[in-house]
Amino acid sequence: MELVREGAVHRAAYIDPAVFALEQERIFRRAWLYVGHESEVRAPGDFVRRRLGPEEVILVRTETGALAVLHNRCAHRGALVASEASGRVRQLRCPYHAWTYRLDGALLGMPLPEDYAEAPAQGLARVPRVDSYRGFIFASHAAEGPGLAAFLGGLASALDNMADRAPAGTLTRFGGSLQLEYRGNWKMFMENAVDLVHPGFVHRSSVEAARAHPEALGADGLAQQGAQMFLANGMPAREWREVPLHAFAGGHVYMGGFYRAGVIAPQREDPAFREYREALVGRHGEEKAAAVLAVDRFNNLVWPNLSVNARFGALRVVKPLAADRTVVEVHCFRFDGAPPEWEALTLQFVNLAASPASLVASDDLEIFERCQRGLESAAQDWIDIRRGAGTDRPEPDGSVRGAGSSELAIRQQFEAWRRYMAP
Amino acid sequence: MSAELHAFVLDEARLLDERRFRDWLALFAEDGAYWAPTRPEQRSPHEALSLLYEPRALLALRVERLERPEAHVQTPASRTVHHVGGIQVLSEEEVRSSLVMAEWRAGETRWFAARVLHRLRREAQGLRIVLKRVDLIDSEAPHRALAVPF
Secondary structure (H helix, E strand, O other): OOOEEOOEEEOHHHHOHHHHHHHHHHOOOOOOEEEEEHHHOOOOOEEEEEEEOOEEEEEEEOOOOOEEEEEOOOOOOOOOOOOOOEEEOOOEEOOOOOOEEOOOOOEEEOOOHHHOOOOOOOOOOEOOEEEEEOOEEEEEOOOOOOOHHHHHHHHHHHHHHHHHOOOOOOEEEEEEEEEEEEOOOHHHHHHHOOOOOOHHHHOHHHHHHHHHOHHHHHOOHHHHHHHHHHHHOOOOHHHHHHOOEEEOHHHOEEEEOOOOOHHHOOOOOOHHHHHHHHHHHHHHOHHHHHHHHHOOEEEEEEOOOEEEEHHHOEEEEEEEEEOOEEEEEEEEEEEOOOOOHHHHHHHHHHHHHOOOOOOOHHHHHHHHHHHHHHHOOOOOOEEEOOOOHHHOEEOOOOOEEEOOOOOHHHHHHHHHHHHHHOO | OHHHHHHHHHHHHHHHHOOOHHHHHHOEEEEEEEEEEOOOOOOOOOOOOEEEEEEHHHHHHHHHHHOOOOOHHHOOOOEEEEEEEEEEEEEOOEEEEEEEEEEEEOOEEEEEEEEEEEEEEEEOOEEEEEEEEEEEOOOOOOEOOOOOOO
């Protein structure tokens, strides 16, 4: 059955476990998926455990300095080989019968090899493709397909912008992680992040709370950043319409900025910012530094499951667990060479906008759960995604620009979905 | 002294259960803060991510919002029981306790367990909270929307 048609999506795309299983095969085993950052695996033997689509994997730096993504499944009896979230090891060893593997997954040995008529040779299974762009590591379960740069396409610019904001030229992951969960479909997060009509309604309570407390704008940095961010969600609909959306082949999309007051203002003039700008000019020269700082975008989505907030040094990775269950993991990055205030800005951004306790994100999670419940209704099968279709403006490179109030991004994501889901 | 601090911690939790959020907020010192870190060993909200770190000025926005009809995550409102036990008065200014919070909302009960630290100060109006630190035992796990303070 065709689940996507002109301007509409069938509700089965969100609620049917069979569709979810097919998505895992055809999207999450085909696309490039973010797996980690170079700063997490600097030295040989450094590893982190991750989920890559439907699989438990280990991202590891091998003896030769190369990157490998290994399935976290012992070749012998199938136990998880790595149980810690991260660490540094010389070899990987299964806790069950001590089968031991080289960092690239090759089998080194096991106890009692003489008990085998023919020595086993199978090591840890490797994810076939691993590549890195500006320090961001992606992997694909598909042995063949477009390369990472081609996959990222127009959204490579978001990763460029985050890396370019570091005066020393590198980013370092810091601050641990935060995970949000909701009883709803993974696509809702990706759609909502670039649906610019929802903030005025979904986030109204935090807008009103900030309006009721103007003194928060004059309080400490954190309350100030919070109040500014909450108030920005209260923009009138016609101003949201002016926020540009730019959607690319493959379902990637970014939205322009809408919140640029106070601590994140590009024209800040305080000593810490002057120091930062000088350091950035030192790296890039005056012209490029100005261009890097002028990039004014909020959410940058690499479809199917990565959201990049370059200016704030934050990534959100969407992990689909079931048709009606999703976890979103937040990672923070230090702009190496920037004053320490920048770390605080990043932590505060996540705290205010992306924690499960956030006055903003908690209402999004609530709405996702209500959508999931509502879509169980068999009364209407089709979900309307036509808003603003008349304002879509195709560009020569195949991308499409549209007004902020448009559902362009959702249409583009489903166009990508349809292509991936084809047999 | 110890009995007073003991009672303070119980009363503070009861205000949350009675949804008297403005009275609850008034227990915080002007420079007070509420903090739920993501890791037990975290020393500061400025070194790593927190589930929640709100100095009083931000906490005032949270409280304001909890009472607004447009707060979807509180429509319908939660009903909670904060069960505080193992209260240990460490000094005139520090109390440690264990917390189990049950939350009923929209047809579902959720459970939270935490170690709690109250750092207090005696002011003209009485005891005030300088820091309430809540370490959920599953602080780094995925959480669904969190609305009512622990």
